[in-house]
Amino acid sequence: MIAAAFLIASLTTGYWLWTPDKPLAELQAKYLRAPQDMMDVAGTRLHVRDDGPRSAPAVLMLHGFGSSLHTWEPWAKALEDEFRVVRVDLPGSGLSPPDPAGIYTDARTIEVLVALLDRLGIAKTSVIGNSIGGRIAWRMTAAFPQRIDRLVLVSPDGFASPGFEYGKAPALPSIVNVMRYVLPKALLRMNLKPAYGNPEALAEDTVTRYHDLMLAPGSRSAVLARMRQSVLEQPEPLLRNIHAPVLLVWGAKDAMIPIANAADYTRNLPDSRLVTFPNLGHVPQEEAPAESIVPVRAFLQAHGTAPVDAALVTEHAR
Secondary structure, three states: OHHHHHHHHHHHHHHHHEOOOOOHHHHHHHHOOOHHHEEEEOOEEEEEEEEOOOOOOEEEEEOOOOOOHHHHHHHHHHHOOOOEEEEEOOOOOOOOOOOOOOOOOHHHHHHHHHHHHHHHOOOOEEEEEEOHHHHHHHHHHHHOHHHEEEEEEEOOOOOOEOOEOEOOOOOOOHHHHHHHOEOOHHHHHHHHHHHOOOHHHOOHHHHHHHHHHHOOOOHHHHHHHHHHHOOEOOHHHHHHOOOOOEEEEEEOOOOOOOHHHHHHHHHHOOEEEEEEEOOOOOOHHHHOHHHHHHHHHHHHHOOOOOOOOOOOEEEEEO
């Protein structure tokens, strides 16, 4: 009787928590700025925003896991007077539909991004990446050094951590498959709060945006596929071959990827500098955009060593 009662209660709860996909037309009406922002690239379709003078130095922005190009909007607005600012929803994220090939490896993502640069006529760009977007950014720089001018890594992923070993796909518990069917907004809010140094700074409209776009058709399956296909490669040899100037941006209260990881990057990157924000978390571009963009803009503007605030920066160059 207890087992039967528990099963009935679980099924009832599951019914009430069931979270279906949202219609694509509804999401595009809310989050697609213009029809031409959807582009066919390398056999898949991408949501792209491209602002600023076409003749200006280019900056490509790559979001993190479960996010979208909207995470960069405050930084983009702060840069677009002087830079050509390109933001993209990675395949299967935001308004970019799942890749028809079903491939979400870093190599495939980099292939798509290079094809996007080609389509936009951008021969060389600086790249800004947050979290998984940071990992893709530095791996792209290692693979295509001639295409990358400067690199900004915001709490980047890439070093092994519990459950994520080098050379093998992570073993995800089967319970994560439930996300395809159950993703209540309250649960997502609970998972987003640790990304902020001050959880109260997480705005409700930001939670709504994350939730809406996670419910785009096929998005949750693509997110799970990306997780399963993320095989970490030993980063040190790749990082040591990156000679572009690198700015690391880290919130000291990052609960996702601890700031202690910054030392792994500065130790292996030939030309890097670190900016830390004592009160911010994993997504400084969302939590305190006006504050966090200052050293980033100075770094992108600079020729040679970036003249950012010495009180915030640890230099590492050899």
